[in-house]
Amino acid sequence: MERDVVCLVDGNKHLYDRGAYLWTLRPSIVNRIRRDYPKARNQDFICFEHLLPYQVEMIQSMMRSDEKQIDKLNRKLTRTMEDQEYRVTDVNETLKETQTFGQKIADRVAEIAGSWGFIIFYIIVLVGWIVINGLHVFGITFDPYPFILLNLFLSCIAALQAPVIMMSQNRAAYRDRMSSENDYHINLKTEEELRILHAKMDHLMQHQFDHNLEIQAMIFEILSEIRITQKK
Ligand SMILES: [Zn+2]
Structure with missing residues (x-):
């Protein structure tokens, strides 16, 4: 089969629609793949099965960073309200x-x-x-x-x-x-x-809203990938 492509993770052969080329992926996901496989090039191929963990990791890290940011702001707000420098007296x-x-x-x-x-x-x-x-x-x-x-x-x-x-x-x-x-x-x-x-x-x-949209888009991508993978 001449349409077969090779997954960069384990070298197994796949149909070209059972995965994605790196240049079609989000830069943030490509960076995560390159972290584990530094030699990966843009025209390399990764199968959905091996791509999924990176996508999940990406979603989790976005959610964590949002939480962290909100936490930081909340702490700042609490500190200001308790600050003795603002001497409010009766x-x-x-x-x-x-x-x-x-x-x-x-x-x-x-x-x-x-x-x-x-x-x-x-x-x-x-x-x-x-x-x-x-x-x-x-x-x-x-x-x-x-x-x-x-x-x-x-x-x-x-x-x-x-x-x-x-x-x-x-x-x-x-x-x-x-x-x-x-x-x-x-x-x-x-x-x-x-x-x-x-x-x-x-x-x-600005951030949370955008992140939420991006996370939703990624979940849809994952869903459609799963559907393609199951369609033997
Ligand atoms: Zn693979």
Whole structure:
């Protein structure tokens, strides 16, 4: 039979449709065959029976490499989420923990002094003082016009109030700074996570998808080869 060809693996003779020439195969499979048979040339022939293990090996290695890649990305994602470098803290909780007794009082005083209730109370006391001493209501005058004692009290209150309010404002500024720093870290972390997710998506879309198609194509090839081999 002049159509007989020789398999490069064991030298047995086959019909030319019971195998394939190397130049018709995928380069990745040819490389695997050359790894075992370095002398194999492109016009050499391999029977389906000996070709099958290389095809299976090829499919398995593609699946393994996909798994490995996804694993790598997942590990990276987990590491980022656990990374202490992105110090995400509860600002209010931290502030409460570091607050001293004096600061607590300063906050409370600033809160009260900045309310309408306090302003109205202040006006009532002032007007009452002036009316009692100016018009001699109840027949007593403990601070006659021009109300020097009242002036003294007002100066004292003003002198105390200013630093207390400033203390409270410093606290507020500190809290703002902390919370904006926190936001910055959260943004950084989110960005990094997004970046890795993108890489994962890209990998899935570009490589995994292509690999799946290629694997399916190879399985169809193997199926048709099996059918040809059984057709004696
Ligand atoms: Zn063979």
